[in-house]
Amino acid sequence: xxxxxxxxxxxxxxxxxxxxxxxxxxxxxxxxxxxxxxxxxxxxxxxxxxxxxxxxxxxxxxxxxxxxxxxxxxxxxxxxxxxxxxxxxxxxxxxxxxxxxxxxxxxxxxxxxxxxxxxxxxxxxxxxxxxxxxxxxxxxxxxxxxxxxxxxxxxxxxxxxxxxxxxxxxxxxxxxxxxxxxxxxxxxxxxxxxxxxxxxxxxxxxxxxxxxxxxxxxxxxxxxxxxxxxxxxxxxxxxxxxxxxxxxxxxxxxxxxxxxxxxxxxxxxxxxxxxxxxxxxxxxxxxxxxxxxxxxxxxxxxxxxxxxxxxxxxxxxxxxxxxxxxxxxxxxxxxxxxxxxxxxxxxxxxxxxxxxxxxxxxxxxxxxxxxxxxxxxxxxxxxxxxxxxxxxxxxxxxxxxxxxxxxxxxxxxxxxxxxxxxxxxxxxxxxxxxxxxxxxxxxxxxxxxxxxxxxxxxxxxxxxxxxxxxxxxxxxxxxxxxxxxxxxxxxxxxxxxxxxxxxxxxxxxxxx
Numbered sequence: 001x002x003x004x005x006x007x008x009x010x011x012x013x014x015x016x017x018x019x020x021x022x023x024x025x026x027x028x029x030x031x032x033x034x035x036x037x038x039x040x041x042x043x044x045x046x047x048x049x050x051x052x053x054x055x056x057x058x059x060x061x062x063x064x065x066x067x068x069x070x071x072x073x074x075x076x077x078x079x080x081x082x083x084x085x086x087x088x089x090x091x092x093x094x095x096x097x098x099x100x101x102x103x104x105x106x107x108x109x110x111x112x113x114x115x116x117x118x119x120x121x122x123x124x125x126x127x128x129x130x131x132x133x134x135x136x137x138x139x140x141x142x143x144x145x146x147x148x149x150x151x152x153x154x155x156x157x158x159x160x161x162x163x164x165x166x167x168x169x170x171x172x173x174x175x176x177x178x179x180x181x182x183x184x185x186x187x188x189x190x191x192x193x194x195x196x197x198x199x200x201x202x203x204x205x206x207x208x209x210x211x212x213x214x215x216x217x218x219x220x221x222x223x224x225x226x227x228x229x230x231x232x233x234x235x236x237x238x239x240x241x242x243x244x245x246x247x248x249x250x251x252x253x254x255x256x257x258x259x260x261x262x263x264x265x266x267x268x269x270x271x272x273x274x275x276x277x278x279x280x281x282x283x284x285x286x287x288x289x290x291x292x293x294x295x296x297x298x299x300x301x302x303x304x305x306x307x308x309x310x311x312x313x314x315x316x317x318x319x320x321x322x323x324x325x326x327x328x329x330x331x332x333x334x335x336x337x338x339x340x341x342x343x344x345x346x347x348x349x350x351x352x353x354x355x356x357x358x359x360x361x362x363x364x365x366x367x368x369x370x371x372x373x374x375x376x377x378x379x380x381x382x383x384x385x386x387x388x389x390x391x392x393x394x395x396x397x398x399x400x401x402x403x404x405x406x407x408x409x410x411x412x413x414x415x416x417x418x419x420x421x422x423x424x425x426x427x428x429x430x431x432x433x434x435x436x437x438x439x440x441x442x443x444x445x446x447x448x449x450x451x452x453x454x455x456x457x458x459x460x461x462x463x464x465x466x467x468x469x470x471x472x473x474x475x476x477x478x479x480x481x482x483x484x485x486x487x488x489x490x491x492x493x494x495x496x497x498x499x500x501x502x503x504x505x506x507x508x509x510x511x512x
């Protein structure tokens with residue numbers, strides 16, 4: 001086992017993943033990724049795009065998505081059949097060669113290909129969400145094909161670096177596409193979301209897939225159970241289309257990193273629609289259901305029918321036998337501060353900036369995780385001067401979105417755009433402010449202190465770099481898959497910097 005893809009990989013995981021993934025599943029994932037690259041090499045030579053079905057296989061290899069060896073055996077069979085249907089390509093690799101990334105001998109080539117691979121995993125995840133909402137762009141599949149094929153191509157370091165940066169361009173494209181797709185449910189509105197528990201039994205929905213939530217809400221309209229969101233599904237409460245469901249009761253718990261502590265207190269079943277599942281604790285393991293790319297051995301999986309619909313009867317039946325959730329004693333949470341909602345406040349925001357009442361914006365988007373060093377983000381938010389506003393998206397917000405940070409003349413000091421993919425909204429806001437002030441985006445009073453955990457965060461970072469954002473601070477540790485040579489390129493060209501201590505970073509980011 002050789003895995004460096006998440007923030008918990010302080011060095012390659014070898015005996016087993018910090019995520020809970022064992023060596024057998026890790027090897028199965030490596031086999032799938034290698035087979036996909038071989039398939040992509042043949043497909044590129046034949047000028048044939050990969051089929052959208054490869055997206056699920058890529059998506060399933062993200063950290064905390066699928067732990068089920070049988071799923072990867074099925075992916076491998078499908079990929080092999082597709083591979084065998086294509087003509088051989090000149091110079092193609094052996095299909096049955098050793099598959100792990102550690103087989104790439106040159107450490108800088110491995111680092112660049114790893115960064116590219118992890119970026120396209122994020123592309124696959126976000127594009128999957130867009131497709132189910134009928135938004136497509138074939139060029140994304142073409143790029144994924146070419147990126148996978150590049151593992152076996154004789155490219156220079158400069159050419160591989162160019163591919164990595166090009167991945168950021170496709171990141172911008174897919175995030176814009178998903179932003180448009182999610183507006184199937186209307187434009188998010190700034191919304192206060194209840195975290196109190198009702199008296200009815202409930203079903204908890206976690207992950208990122210709004211389509212799954214919509215289908216479950218329709219299936220439970222008259223079932224006598226409440227639906228709660230968890231993790232990055234918080235943003236659903238801000239979409240007008242979901243506000244029509246009175247049984248969308250509220251939000252339960254914090255980020256994925258707390259699920260083993262919090263989910264036993266929910267008492268009802270939990271539907272995992274995408275990442276981030278971790279091996280369930282015994283107290284609720286019999287209440288876990290998965291769907292889409294998510295999988296865990298022995299867990300009931302809700303498959304999509306040919307028309308895309310899903311049968312939720314089993315999870316609904318179980319919910320009816322359960323107690324109502326416990327109170328966690330959390331305050332209500334604000335969300336829905338996406339670009340349209342925030343830009344509607346632009347005249348007020350600009351006035352506050354010009355008068356000096358808002359001195360700085362700090363983008364604190366990204367991922368949460370279990371690393372104890374992540375308490376840094378809570379302390380950083382507390383230490384920010386009261387004339388600063390936090391722009392956030394992703395599950396990193398659970399480190400500070402319940403803090404009583406107040407507002408600045410009616411503008412909340414924490415503006416939550418939503419899921420990690422809604423980091424796109426933060427860029428749209430930044431570009432609009434730059435236009436309003438007649439300056440470049442890097443001349444704005446905005447600092448970037450980003451927390452990362454897994455591969456979608458890699459894509460978001462590459463997207464920010466593509467859009468010209470510089471001097472980004474990332475933490476709580478630097479990726480183990482980035483070599484010193486590649487890190488130097490990022491530092492020299494983009495000013496990328498690691499987080500250190502709260503007081504030092506407040507100075508570095510011009511927050512004091």
